Each structure stands twice: as structure tokens, then as C-alpha cells.
Amino acid sequence: MSTVHVLNHPLIQHKLSYIRDKRTGTKDFRALVDEVAALMAFEVTRDLPVEEVEVETPVGPATVKKLSGKKLGLIPILRAGIGMSEGILRMIPAARVGHVGLYRDPETLQPHEYYVKLPNDVEERELLVIDPMLATGGSVVEAINSLKKRGAKSMRLICLVAAPEGVRYVQEAHPDVDIYLAALDEKLNEKGYIVPGLGDAGDRLFGTK
Numbered sequence: 001m002s003t004v005h006v007l008n009h010p011l012i013q014h015k016l017s018y019i020r021d022k023r024t025g026t027k028d029f030r031a032l033v034d035e036v037a038a039l040m041a042f043e044v045t046r047d048l049p050v051e052e053v054e055v056e057t058p059v060g061p062a063t064v065k066k067l068s069g070k071k072l073g074l075i076p077i078l079r080a081g082i083g084m085s086e087g088i089l090r091m092i093p094a095a096r097v098g099h100v101g102l103y104r105d106p107e108t109l110q111p112h113e114y115y116v117k118l119p120n121d122v123e124e125r126e127l128l129v130i131d132p133m134l135a136t137g138g139s140v141v142e143a144i145n146s147l148k149k150r151g152a153k154s155m156r157l158i159c160l161v162a163a164p165e166g167v168r169y170v171q172e173a174h175p176d177v178d179i180y181l182a183a184l185d186e187k188l189n190e191k192g193y194i195v196p197g198l199g200d201a202g203d204r205l206f207g208t209k
């Protein structure tokens, strides 16, 4: 079974309080999601393997550490995942980026895939799959199915806010994928929204409501 990490870092929690607040407008919402994503990247990559190498500083030789594991890939789930991708890319600028486009039918809550474009060496990369919201889990499970079908072997999931139902569904469908959250909320409402959540992440990021 995968591990669920709730990132209780004070800066993440402080910024999330403004993200949740319905008075926060699009411009600030977008900036805060970007900042939280960058902070989450720091925690999510904490266990990446490093190796010791030698460099010459202006003063003399030094033994330093460099990343030694798989190359990284970032997979934002369109559209709301885009809001987190720049922040994470600032921390790991060499990562390749793939996109999976999905929307959730508002009536049936079923995910519909409309776009997939991945780096051609996706099977060799450690992928960070990002979506601010993990509600029923349908979108993330479908996105990971799609990635695995195209050869992806190793990935971790990063979401801002999740409902317990969504976490359970992802853990059952993909027990190999660890989950990193800024918050694990109480439940879903009758429309499939996370309670208390933050509303519709895509609409708040892009000002489409």
C-alpha cells in the first residue's frame, strides 16, 4: 500500500489558509498556488538519491552531493494542474514536462481524457503527477492509467487538497504511487466537491466563473 504524506509545514499551511478563503481573488489565488507548489516540491523530493562527487571551489577541492537517481518528469493534469507546474519547475528546472488533459463531467463525475503528450523517455523518469484537487479520485486514477499504458513505471502524486474517498480510490487502483498533500479534508458533498476544500480550482486559477 502506498504512503500518504500530509505536508504540515507552517508556510504551506499558512498559504493554504488564504487559498481556501473565498475572498481571495484570481491573481492572489494563482500566486499562492504557485508558492505552495514550490514548497511542496521541496518536501516531495526530500528522499531523492544523491551521490558524492568532487568539484574544485575557488579555494580547493570539495566533496559535494548531486542527484543520482532517475531523471524527473512533471505531469500536470490539465487544466488546474498547470497552476502548480511553474512553482515546481522553479525547484527542478531540468525536469521534462508531459501533459494529460482530463475534465470531470459535472453530472456523472466521470473523467474524460482529451489530450496526452509525454516526453519520449517517460518510462525512464520518476514522474511527479500534479493536480490541486483529489476529489472522487476518478481523474487521477484515469491519468495514472493513461501514463502506465504509455510506459510510465515510477511516479508520485502531488495534490493540494484531497477527500478521503479520493485517497482510498487512488491507493486501491495504484498502490505503488505515494501521495503528497497539503491537506486531507473531511468529505465530498453531493456535487462531488471537497468539503471544506477551496471550491473549483480551475475556475479560481483562471477566472472562468
Ligand SMILES: O=P(O)(O)OC[C@H]1O[C@H](OP(=O)(O)OP(=O)(O)O)[C@H](O)[C@@H]1O
Pocket: 077, 078, 079, 080, 081, 102, 103, 104, 105, 109, 111, 131, 132, 133, 134, 135, 136, 137, 138, 139, 140, 166, 192, 201, 202, 203
Ligand atoms: O477527483 P475527481 O472527482 O476526478 O475531481 C478532481 C478533478 O476535477 C478538477 O478538474 P476539472 O474536471 O474541473 O477540470 P479543469 O482542471 O479543467 O477545471 C480537478 O482539477 C481534478 O482534475
Ligand SMILES: O=c1cc[nH]c(=O)[nH]1
Pocket: 133, 135, 192, 193, 194, 195, 197, 198, 199, 200, 201, 202
Ligand atoms: O472540490 C473540488 C472537486 C473537484 N474539482 C475542484 O476543482 N474542486
Ligand SMILES: [Mg+2]
Pocket: 080, 200, 201, 202, 203
Ligand atoms: Mg475545474
